[in-house]
Amino acid sequence: MTSRVRIQLQPLGATFEVERGAPLQDPLFVHGVEFPCGGKGRCKGCRVRVLEGTLPVTPEDAKMLRSEELAAGWRLACQSRAQADLTLELAQWEVPILADESAFEFVPREGLGIAVDLGTTTLVAQLVDRATGHVLSVRSALNAQARYGADVMSRVEFAVAGNGQRRLEQLVRKQIGRMIAGLIAAAQADASRIREVVLVGNSVMHHLFCGIALEPLSHYPFVPAEAGLRAFRASELGWSIPGDPTVRFLPCLGGFVGSDILAGTLAAKLGESEELVALVDLGTNGEIVIGNRRRLLCASTAAGPAFEGARISMGMRASTGAITEVSTELGRVSCRVFGNVSPRGLCGSGLVDAVAAGLDLGLIHPTGRFNHGRQEWLLAPHVALTQNDIRELQLAKAAIAAGIRILLERWGASKADVTRLYLAGAFGNYINRSSALRIGLLDFPIEKVQPAGNTALLGAKIALFSLDGQEGSYAALAGRIQHVPLGADSHFQDVFVDEMGFPAPQPVPIGGNQS
Numbered sequence: 001m002t003s004r005v006r007i008q009l010q011p012l013g014a015t016f017e018v019e020r021g022a023p024l025q026d027p028l029f030v031h032g033v034e035f036p037c038g039g040k041g042r043c044k045g046c047r048v049r050v051l052e053g054t055l056p057v058t059p060e061d062a063k064m065l066r067s068e069e070l071a072a073g074w075r076l077a078c079q080s081r082a083q084a085d086l087t088l089e090l091a092q093w094e095v096p097i098l099a100d101e102s103a104f105e106f107v108p109r110e111g112l113g114i115a116v117d118l119g120t121t122t123l124v125a126q127l128v129d130r131a132t133g134h135v136l137s138v139r140s141a142l143n144a145q146a147r148y149g150a151d152v153m154s155r156v157e158f159a160v161a162g163n164g165q166r167r168l169e170q171l172v173r174k175q176i177g178r179m180i181a182g183l184i185a186a187a188q189a190d191a192s193r194i195r196e197v198v199l200v201g202n203s204v205m206h207h208l209f210c211g212i213a214l215e216p217l218s219h220y221p222f223v224p225a226e227a228g229l230r231a232f233r234a235s236e237l238g239w240s241i242p243g244d245p246t247v248r249f250l251p252c253l254g255g256f257v258g259s260d261i262l263a264g265t266l267a268a269k270l271g272e273s274e275e276l277v278a279l280v281d282l283g284t285n286g287e288i289v290i291g292n293r294r295r296l297l298c299a300s301t302a303a304g305p306a307f308e309g310a311r312i313s314m315g316m317r318a319s320t321g322a323i324t325e326v327s328t329e330l331g332r333v334s335c336r337v338f339g340n341v342s343p344r345g346l347c348g349s350g351l352v353d354a355v356a357a358g359l360d361l362g363l364i365h366p367t368g369r370f371n372h373g374r375q376e377w378l379l380a381p382h383v384a385l386t387q388n389d390i391r392e393l394q395l396a397k398a399a400i401a402a403g404i405r406i407l408l409e410r411w412g413a414s415k416a417d418v419t420r421l422y423l424a425g426a427f428g429n430y431i432n433r434s435s436a437l438r439i440g441l442l443d444f445p446i447e448k449v450q451p452a453g454n455t456a457l458l459g460a461k462i463a464l465f466s467l468d469g470q471e472g473s474y475a476a477l478a479g480r481i482q483h484v485p486l487g488a489d490s491h492f493q494d495v496f497v498d499e500m501g502f503p504a505p506q507p508v509p510i511g512g513n514q515s
Contacts, residue, residue, distance in 0.1 A: 008087045010051060024048075024080045028088075029147040034317065036310045038149030038158055039078035045150070045309075045316065046077040052087035055080050098426050098454035099124055099138050104267075106133050106465040111195035113464035114180060117260065117457040118201035118209060119143060120152050120284070121308070121317065122426075123176065124457055127183040128464055130195070135461075136187040139179040144171045145208070151284040151305040152204040152256075159214045168208045176209075177239040192242035197234070199249045200460045202258035202285065203227065210249055217256070221487060227252035229475070250463060250474055254483025256285040256300035262478055263459025264424045265289050268452055271296060271477050275419040276411070278404070279455070280442070282307045282348075282427045286400040289481065290407045290418070296481040297410055301403035306389075306396040307348040307427050313386045316345035318430060323383060325432065326353035328360060335380045343380045346389075349430045354385050355393055356435035359502055366502045368394045397441040398499040403486055405495050410484055415444060422452040429453055440503050 004017045007024070009031055018027055025039050028048065036045035041060030050073040057070055058079040065074055073089075109130040116125045123143055127136045145168045148158040159165035176199075184191045199209065203224050207214050210230040216223055229251045234241040250259035261281060270277050272293055279289040286303040289296060309315035309322070316322050321344030325336035335350070337343045346354065358364035358377060365371050368390050376384040408414060421444050423431065429451045436442040442449055459474070466473035486492045 005082045006085045007082060008052075008085075010087060010089050018082050021081050021083060023078075024082055025078050025147060028077050033077050034150060035078050035147050036150035036154070036305070036315075037078075038154040039147065041076055041079050043310070044076065044313070047074050048077045048080075049073045049089035050075060050086065051089050053084050055086065056083075098429060098457070099126065099140065100454045100457040100461070101135065102267075102453065102458050104133065104458065104462055106130075106462065108132070109195075109465055112136070112189060112193045113195060113461075114183060114197040115457060115460035115464055116176060116179075116197065116199040117263075117454060117460060118172065118176070118199050118205045119260070119456075120155065120202065120205060121146060121150070123172075123179065124454065125176065125179045125183055126457065126461065127187050127189060128461055130464060133465075136189060137183045139182045139186070141175065141179065144175045150310050151308065152202060153284065155204055155208070156214050156218050159208065160218050165208065165211075165214055169211055172205075172209055173237050173239075177237065180239060180241070194241055194243065194245050196245055196464060197247040198460045198463045199247070200259040200263040200456050200463075201249070202260055202287075203252045203256050204258075205260075206230075206249055206252050206258055221485065222255050224252060224255070227254060248463075250460070251478050253298050253478065253481050255485055256302075257287050257298045257483060260456035260459075261287045261289060261298060261424075262474060262481070263457075263463065264422075264452070264455035265296070265298075265459070265481065266462055266474050266477055267455040267458035268422045268424075271480060276413055276417045278418050278421045279424055279452070280400065280404070280421060280428070281424040282400065282431070283425065284308060284310075286396075286403060288400070288403050288407055290404070290411055290413075291481075295411070296477075297407050297484050298481050299403050299407055299484045299486050301399040301486055303396040303399040304392060306351065306392040309345070309347045309351070311392050312346060312351060312389045314345040314383050315351070315389075316347055318347040318349065318426070321345060322347040323350040323354075323379060324430065326350055326357050326379060328357045331361065333357060333361075333379065335383075337380075343383045346379070346383060346385070348427050349432065351385075351389065351393055352435045352439060352441065353432055354379055355390055355502070356432075356438035358385070358390075359438060364390065364502070366504050368500070368502060393439070394500050394502075397439055398496050400441060401443065401499040402492060402496040405499070406486055406489055406492055407484060409491075418444065418448065421449050422455070423449060424452050424455045426454075438503065440499065440501070 037043040060079045124140045230249045232247045252258045281287045284305045285300045289298045320339035323335045376386045
């Protein structure tokens, strides 16, 4: 018997070998398998199906998967070890990652710059000519840290245990270093002309990249150990770039409001507006900025990972096989599946659509309970919306809606005073605004809500051209934004509970299939 076993992945056609008895988690992550709970066997996000060979059923498999799923060969990849040759069913993951091609105002500067949006799930980097503002090359990838947890709190949990933080720091620094080398090669650029690298990300990504202890962010009052600008030489990070340019990670704004939100505020020009405007980034921690040129307030609220498909019974990223849209016509339900393949699960935008449709069809009560004793709703073959899924969405949407209300109260304004609300990031770009209004997530007229794309990356590019002391720079803007810790607001819990319910459904034509 040889010491190595052969693993084949279908329909990818990829084949690799591992040591007999080795965990499958690391090699499968390379091929796109997600581990939303960090490989702890707490979810079903890493399911694979055995087509040939055997994988014993583990206690975690038996706990998380139904008997018919086990009989069909489904297993949790994070709990599996390769004891013999295997052929596994693995759908190809296509992930839409937002880059940015927006035009922006700038004062020409010498040399090249690199802007990096370091997201919890994805990384995007662009090589920019600072004389013309032109993007010379783009690279994007899944964040290699994701194998240790899909959301920020799973990442924090891993980091504070043992030497986890050091592992996560090394992973992402090496990954970004490889991306930078790819940018230079793709553009056939003279690397000696690179003058600066600017990174932005949420507070957890900031700490993990910069080597700042995450322990304070693991418990109340969630105050970061250090939130300011961090600067390095490229060589300090293990990057070999001629001239050893400066690498800056822009400052966080407080709590879980990171430099990605500072960059977004810069990109959306909130600090230049005469009217009251807002920026909302929907994710595990929903970040909100409200204000104008005279005053800016920001906050983060623990929305949970529902918007990213985590903790949802059949949740997944917006990738191949995900139901991204759910619509109704004359009482009939139709689903759009990313990649035009058989549906495998439900992503955040599809979840919001599904609940909005359920409300309109009278299947879901405004309290969030299914009507008529129903326990789940089959949206498409093998993909269902469960009662727990609705509750997870209620918790997420209530947190965002309550955060917006509290900031408006602090401002002394109402929703009617907000002239425009920008939705940042990938989820904000894909969410159906009508569905968001329908479930009470964003209680603003649709014409006031504007998807703004990857404002974090755009803001990072703008920072490549700004000088610290000049008006309109990221540094000047950061000094004007006041962080509001919602956890310390005695009114927040009452508002949160008040926002848990859904608006009453509107009548729809009778007839059609509602199952």
